[in-house]
Amino acid sequence: MKKAITRNLIVTALGLFVLGGQITVSAEETGEALYKTYCSQCHGIKGDGMGVNVRDMAVQPRDHTDRVAMSSRSDADLFKVVKEGGQAISKSVLMPAWAGAISDDEINSLVKHMRVLCQCQHGSGS
Amino acid sequence: MNNHPRTSACLLLAGILAVGMAQTALASAADFLKKDCAQCHNLTGPAPTTLKAMWERKGPDLFYAGNKYKRDWLETWLQKPTRIRPAGMYYGNHVERGVKSDEIKTATLTVHPALSAADAKAAADALMSLRANSELIKPGEYKPGSIPMTMGEMLFDKFRGCMACHEVEPGYGGLSGPEMYTAARRLQEDYLISFMRNPQAWDPRSFMPNKNLSDVDLQKLVHYLRALSEENTK
Numbered sequence: 001m002k003k004a005i006t007r008n009l010i011v012t013a014l015g016l017f018v019l020g021g022q023i024t025v026s027a028e029e030t031g032e033a034l035y036k037t038y039c040s041q042c043h044g045i046k047g048d049g050m051g052v053n054v055r056d057m058a059v060q061p062r063d064h065t066d067r068v069a070m071s072s073r074s075d076a077d078l079f080k081v082v083k084e085g086g087q088a089i090s091k092s093v094l095m096p097a098w099a100g101a102i103s104d105d106e107i108n109s110l111v112k113h114m115r116v117l118c119q120c121q122h123g124s125g126s
Numbered sequence: 127m128n129n130h131p132r133t134s135a136c137l138l139l140a141g142i143l144a145v146g147m148a149q150t151a152l153a154s155a156a157d158f159l160k161k162d163c164a165q166c167h168n169l170t171g172p173a174p175t176t177l178k179a180m181w182e183r184k185g186p187d188l189f190y191a192g193n194k195y196k197r198d199w200l201e202t203w204l205q206k207p208t209r210i211r212p213a214g215m216y217y218g219n220h221v222e223r224g225v226k227s228d229e230i231k232t233a234t235l236t237v238h239p240a241l242s243a244a245d246a247k248a249a250a251d252a253l254m255s256l257r258a259n260s261e262l263i264k265p266g267e268y269k270p271g272s273i274p275m276t277m278g279e280m281l282f283d284k285f286r287g288c289m290a291c292h293e294v295e296p297g298y299g300g301l302s303g304p305e306m307y308t309a310a311r312r313l314q315e316d317y318l319i320s321f322m323r324n325p326q327a328w329d330p331r332s333f334m335p336n337k338n339l340s341d342v343d344l345q346k347l348v349h350y351l352r353a354l355s356e357e358n359t360k
Contacts, residue, residue: 033177036218038333040228041302042290045218050227052217053290053300093287100336101326 031113034106038098039064047117059092070118071125078111158245159252163188171258173329180331181216184236187329191253193263194317200253203312204246207238210304210312212293216333217302230301262327268315271349275357278350282306286337286347294354303334310348310355318351319344 035047042061044051049063064070080088082102086095098107115121159169166184173187174180191200213230214220220235221228241249273281283289292306293299299306309318320327322344325334339347 029177037177037180037216037331038335040221041217041300041333044228045221045223050223051302052213052221052228052230053302054227055301056299057290093285094290096287096290096335096337098335100324100338101332101334 029106029109031106031109031111031116034102034110035113035117038102039110042094047114057094059094061095064114064117067118067120068125070114071120071123074122075111075115078114079107082107082110156252156255158248159188163249169256173331175330177331181218183215185215185238188253189256190258190328192255192257193259194313195253196312196314197250197254199312201246201250204241204249205243207240209235209237210308212301212305259328262320262324263316264320265316267319268348269345270315270352271345273346273349273353275350275353278346278353281343281346282350286339286343288337288347291334295358306351307354307358310352311359315348315352318348322347 035043036045040047040051042051042053042057043049043064044054044061047064048066049061051061054061062069077089081091081095083097083099083104085097086092088097102110163169168183168187169189171187171189174183211217214235217230220231222231223229279294282294288306289299291300291303293301295307296305322337322339324336325332326336
């Protein structure tokens with residue numbers, strides 16, 4: 001009986017694993033590599049908002065090297081806009097929500113990288 | 127009546143020969159893909175799960191080609207390939223800072239070889255047999271319909287922001303993603319819906335975000351892409 005219950009539990013757990021079936025991605029990507037992959041298409045290889053996509057954009061992407069503008073945002077704000085998109089902070093729809101493509105841990109790494117780009121912390125800009 | 131057994135034997139032999147020939151054709155087509163396509167395309171899966179592997183990808187993954195492409199388009203395109211991704215497979219390998227903004231380094235972009243008509247036909251047939259990820263497709267999910275062009279443009283550009291990364295006509299729109307003005311000619315509608323619903327289910331490190339599109343939006347976007355492709359054949 002005990003064996004049967006254990007076996008059922010294993011089968012159920014395996015089933016959930018398969019049903020949950022989202023392909024997992026490898027961990028341990030650096031903030032810099034993540035930025036280069038997902039962000040620089042619009043924010044540019046220098047992080048100054050001049051990416052390859054800006055030519056026909058109605059709204060200029062944020063310049064992440066702008067110390068004054070970036071220091072007015074907390075890390076929590078930056079995390080939120082990356083995860084939930086521009087509209088979550090009443091900004092442009094052109095900034096997509098990256099939840100689903102980038103994990104929370106990875107977004108934290110991205111926020112750290114944005115602090116490297118602006119060479120600033122929240123409240124350090126003026 | 128007397129000929130009946132002989133006729134049956136002939137039919138059986140013809141059947142065996144036909145099946146044998148079909149199998150041989152399929153096997154040679156598979157060999158052809160392995161020999162000429164596998165250098166740049168992943169024919170067996172899985173898709174890359176690390177950024178580095180994604181950056182190094184030279185051409186689109188083809189292990190689910192039969193669920194993705196329209197066969198006739200494949201056969202035509204393979205004979206006369208055109209650029210679908212203005213900045214290559216991964217834009218990061220092909221951009222540099224220009225005068226004002228990042229620009230595409232066209233010198234580093236590669237050109238897909240053109241195949242003969244016979245090879246294109248064989249390749250298209252073989253590609254359509256590669257059908258991984260079928261569980262992600264709901265056959266018949268797309269219901270043909272229409273959307274006024276201006277509404278489609280508003281949805282694609284203003285409301286969902288897709289134009290940030292995709293061109294909607296040659297020379298207009300974003301450049302990091304594939305152009306969208308021939309998308310509906312290239313791609314099966316049910317695939318478009320499935321991919322737009324969850325790009326990472328197909329390609330875990332795709333740099334296309336999941337836009338959390340509703341079922342209604344997905345249908346409307348495919349209507350729009352179909353209209354866009356129609357417009358660009360004229």
